[in-house]
Amino acid sequence: MRWQEEDIDLYIGAKEYVDTLLIPLMPLSMDDKFDINKLTVQGELLTIFANEIEKQFKGRIFLMPTYNYMFNEESSLELTRLNNWVDKIEANPFKHIFLLTLDHQWKKHERDLAGNLLWFPAIQSGNVSSKESQVIIKDQINQLSELIRSYW
Amino acid sequence: MSEKKQQVSRRQFLNYTLTGVGGFMAAGxxxxxxxxxxxxxxxxxAQGNYQAVAQLDEITNEPQRFDWTMDQVDGWYESTVTKSAWVYRNDNDEIIALSPxxxxxxxxxxxxxSEDYPDQFFCPCHDGRYFKDGENVPGTPPAAxxxxxxxxxxxxxxxxxxxKPKGGVI
Incomplete structure (x- = not known):
């Protein structure tokens, strides 16, 4: 399910079946210090992953709109804010909270997060829509959905 | 002199014009x-939106998943969507293509x-099951x-x- 009118109607009628929340965490930056190119590719990938997972498990996973934050900022601030988000939504109730990201900085704070962190490294083969990348991405998505299913 | 002038009488002229104008309005x-x-x-x-999905000799008695893409305009979103189908031949050699x-x-x-039900369709979310012909297994969440x-x-x-929804058995 998504943050969309038609899905919300469905969600309200079937709340007890939707017990899993998925929040993609996407870092942004416009600072030349960082590799903005890499950040955008990661952002695109993250969106693809989130959409595909939602499509496969539409009836059980609620996909939150992406959580955006400035890259390389003071992370404790974001940690508090994100946990706050999760706390508020978790009461809905959601049994499983997954935080999906390609930003490795979260890994260090995994213990303090109010959800299961699904971090994985991005593939660096450039174009996301090329044939080769598609095969790799599909495979990664399959593994990711298996991981999520193992929590259920 | 009067003979020549009589070729189109006043009555005829009016008839022609009225028929002409009337006909024009009726046509309009x-x-x-x-x-x-x-x-x-x-x-x-103009709408026969059929998409090539598979070669016939690829289709076996075992359901296989085929994916294809098509362009879709849905309100504000113009996108290429990937669609999938489970395709197989049934015992009467008819092709069955089920929506996943x-x-x-x-x-x-x-x-x-699901390993427990090797000859059924299985939904990972809430353990819904369907027989090979697409009928829902009674007692599992799906109702159609x-x-x-x-x-x-x-x-x-x-x-x-x-x-298309198959309808029929509940």
């Missing part, structure tokens, strides 16, 4: 109405998705059979159209 009214009336007949020909979208809440079902795609075959290629 009828043309759109006729166009509206036959419009439904003209429509379907679970009728419960819309997850993707997969053939033999899987949708079935309209299909046609041409020169050894399978084309799929829209997914």
């Amino acid at each position: 009214m009828l043309a759109p109405m006729v166009r509206f009336a036959i419009d439904p007949v003209l429509q379907p020909a 979208v679970c009728k419960h809440l819309g997850c993707f079902v997969s053939w033999a998705g 059979p899987l949708d079935e795609y309209e299909f046609k075959t041409e020169e050894g290629t399978l084309y799929l159209g829209k997914a």
